[in-house]
Structures are given as structure tokens and as C-alpha cells.
Amino acid sequence: MYISDQARNSAFKTLWKEEDLSYLAILYCDANGDIGYTPIKTDNTLIYIKHEEWPKIDDVRFKSLESLLDALEANGFKQVPGEMDSLELTWSSYPDLPTTLQEQLNEPGMFMLDRLYKFQFQFNRHAPGPSAFPISVDDDSVYLRKGLISAMDEIRFADIDSLIKASATYGDNGRILDWNINNSLVRTPKITWQH
Incomplete structure (x- = not known):
């Protein structure tokens, strides 16, 4: 699980009260291989997402970002690291870094936390x-x-x-x-x- 302190804080900080948007969103690859996003919403004490295609977690309230990510992973989603995350690698394991978002989220169900x-x-x-x-x-x-x-x-x-x-x-x-x-x-x- 990739959760930075920045992501934790962003999930519970209101960006737009009218829409209950937090500063954090989920960027994902859908069943067709297209890139989609859903904002993480907050009332400053709980977080949730509104996404009808994810009925088991649609509009469910969570007390922590970890709980939300656990629910996503329990429903078959796989998190990949994004720009808020840090990785420690050895020189011998130098990866081929993706050059496009489509390469980074290249399988249905892959997701990352995002704030752009x-x-x-x-x-x-x-x-x-x-x-x-x-x-x-x-x-x-x-x-x-x-x-x-x-x-x-x-x-x-x-x-x-x-x-x-x-x-x-x-x-x-x-x-x-x-x-x-x-x-x-x-x-x-x-x-x-x-x-």
C-alpha cells in the first residue's frame, strides 16, 4: 500500500465545499483500458467516493485513507505508486519507467492516488x-x-x-x-x- 503523509492530509482537507471534494482523487484504469478518475470526497472527518460502477464501496464512509485503500484492494483493485509516493530501489533493479499514464496504469483495476x-x-x-x-x-x-x-x-x-x-x-x-x-x-x- 502506498500512502504518503501528504496523501493522508490531502484526503481529509476540503478543496471545494460545494462538491465535498478533498484535495485527493483516485486515478484508475477501467475495464476498457481507459484512464478515469473519481474524487475522494470528505466532510473533514470521514472520506468516501461516489462511483456507481463500484457498488461495494460507492458512498461508503471511511475513517482513514488506509481503510478506503483496503476496500479497493479487497474488491480486486491494485495500487501502483504515483507522484506523491517514494520508492527505494537498488541499482540492479533499475526499472523501465513509464513515459505515459497509459503505460503506468496499463491493466484494468490499477489505480493510484492523485491530486493534479x-x-x-x-x-x-x-x-x-x-x-x-x-x-x-x-x-x-x-x-x-x-x-x-x-x-x-x-x-x-x-x-x-x-x-x-x-x-x-x-x-x-x-x-x-x-x-x-x-x-x-x-x-x-x-x-x-x-x-
Whole structure:
């Protein structure tokens, strides 16, 4: 089982209250070999996923990330390490590292923990210029890319709801247009080499 402290914290930290999204998601290979994702949702005390195709764990509440991963593995899923994980390898066991996400999650049921969310935010500006912006997400905060709303350039927010509320100073009707997980980048774990 691959669970970093970062993943544990991200699973119980709210990214978007309106949708109960945590900062963590499950990226997986479905029965057709396609890459899919499902967000881990949280109420700050319990975590769960909403995924009708996984009926035994759909909407079941878990007290820990370990319990959720145990339930996935008990239902035939196999975890692989992602970019939040660390591996210790010997030089003699140098692996062929995947170059695409499709290579990394190459069998149905393979999954990893992930946090590379992408959000598109829209609001009606009080000033001329574009009204739709990408929201960046990092380990524990969300922010608008620099230069989109200059007064908000250096500000980090705990969640998307706080960012939307703050944007009301500069425009009206802020809302999320679209969101997903970046499913084009390979998630290379941190590798430490033993001599």
C-alpha cells in the first residue's frame, strides 16, 4: 500500500465545499483500458467516493485513507505508486519507467492516488478582459494564475469556495465552469537509489 503523509492530509482537507471534494482523487484504469478518475470526497472527518460502477464501496464512509485503500484492494483493485509516493530501489533493479499514464496504469483495476486537479473559473468582471480563468491547485491551497486579477496575484486560498467569495470584489456570479484531473501526465514517484 502506498500512502504518503501528504496523501493522508490531502484526503481529509476540503478543496471545494460545494462538491465535498478533498484535495485527493483516485486515478484508475477501467475495464476498457481507459484512464478515469473519481474524487475522494470528505466532510473533514470521514472520506468516501461516489462511483456507481463500484457498488461495494460507492458512498461508503471511511475513517482513514488506509481503510478506503483496503476496500479497493479487497474488491480486486491494485495500487501502483504515483507522484506523491517514494520508492527505494537498488541499482540492479533499475526499472523501465513509464513515459505515459497509459503505460503506468496499463491493466484494468490499477489505480493510484492523485491530486493534479484542473479547474476553470468564470465570473463577470468589473473591468475589461477575459472572464474565464484556470485555477491552480497545489499541496494545500488554490490560487489564480498571476496576472489574471492583479489584486489577487499573491493570494493563496484554503479552498475554491474562499477564492470564489474573494473574487466577488472584482466581479459577479463567480462559478466553476468545468473541472477534471489532468490525465495526460505520467506520475513518476520519487526514487531513492541504494548502492
